[in-house]
Amino acid sequence: MRFKDKIAIVTGGASGIGKEVAVRFVAEGGSVVINGRNLGKAEAVAREIDPTGKRVVVHAGDIALPATSDAVVKTAIGQFGRVDVLFNNAGIFAPKPFLEINEVEYDRFLDIILKGKFFAAQAAAKAMKASGRGGAIVQTGSMWALQAIGATPSAAYSAANAGVHALVKNLAIELAADKIRVNAIAPAVIETPVYGTSSRPSR
Numbered sequence: 001m002r003f004k005d006k007i008a009i010v011t012g013g014a015s016g017i018g019k020e021v022a023v024r025f026v027a028e029g030g031s032v033v034i035n036g037r038n039l040g041k042a043e044a045v046a047r048e049i050d051p052t053g054k055r056v057v058v059h060a061g062d063i064a065l066p067a068t069s070d071a072v073v074k075t076a077i078g079q080f081g082r083v084d085v086l087f088n089n090a091g092i093f094a095p096k097p098f099l100e101i102n103e104v105e106y107d108r109f110l111d112i113i114l115k116g117k118f119f120a121a122q123a124a125a126k127a128m129k130a131s132g133r134g135g136a137i138v139q140t141g142s143m144w145a146l147q148a149i150g151a152t153p154s155a156a157y158s159a160a161n162a163g164v165h166a167l168v169k170n171l172a173i174e175l176a177a178d179k180i181r182v183n184a185i186a187p188a189v190i191e192t193p194v195y196g197t198s199s200r201p202s203r
Helices: 018-028 039-049 064-078 102-131 155-174
Strands: 005-010 031-036 055-059 083-089 135-139 180-185
Touching: 005 018, 005 064, 005 102, 018 031, 018 039, 018 083, 031 039, 031 064, 039 055, 055 064, 064 102, 083 102, 102 135, 102 155, 102 180, 135 155, 155 180
Parallel strands: 005 031, 005 083, 031 055, 083 135, 135 180
Antiparallel strands: none
8 A cells, every 4th residue: 555645636637548557556555636627527537446435536628728737636625625746647649640740739749748738737846845745747758759659740849848848857856845746758659549649638
């Protein structure tokens, strides 16, 4: 029971990597707030993980909006009293040649992947600092941020995730004094619903 009595927020928690993280967190004794855009899907996942409804709650909303991050953290505090862990996972993936990417598509990658992770981390870190207990923030980056893959042209996706990795390095230093650990993971190809889609903000 490695996470007994710990409270986690999982963005992009209704499918893929986020869902599996939520499943394992609860299995290891923790409680979770799941964020995703699709309320019905997130609620179905919450019931699947915890039929009692006591250890998994949902706050639906677009993580690209800073107000959503603030509201998710408030939900965690209101339901469970604090935030110990943020698994910042929401993202989109849609390979497309660089010469064909338009501004709307580019902004969507930045908004969900980089802006979303920035402000979700900020909201969680504020709560962790205020509690005096510290905590842990894990950002899902990508192998594509570290290595270009010719078979999947993903300049906008890669650029946004490179920003995530840079953000992690800065936050790890800046938040260390508040006992907040910040790390990144960089998945390669994983078979999840987000692979090959262009609009679903989860992994």
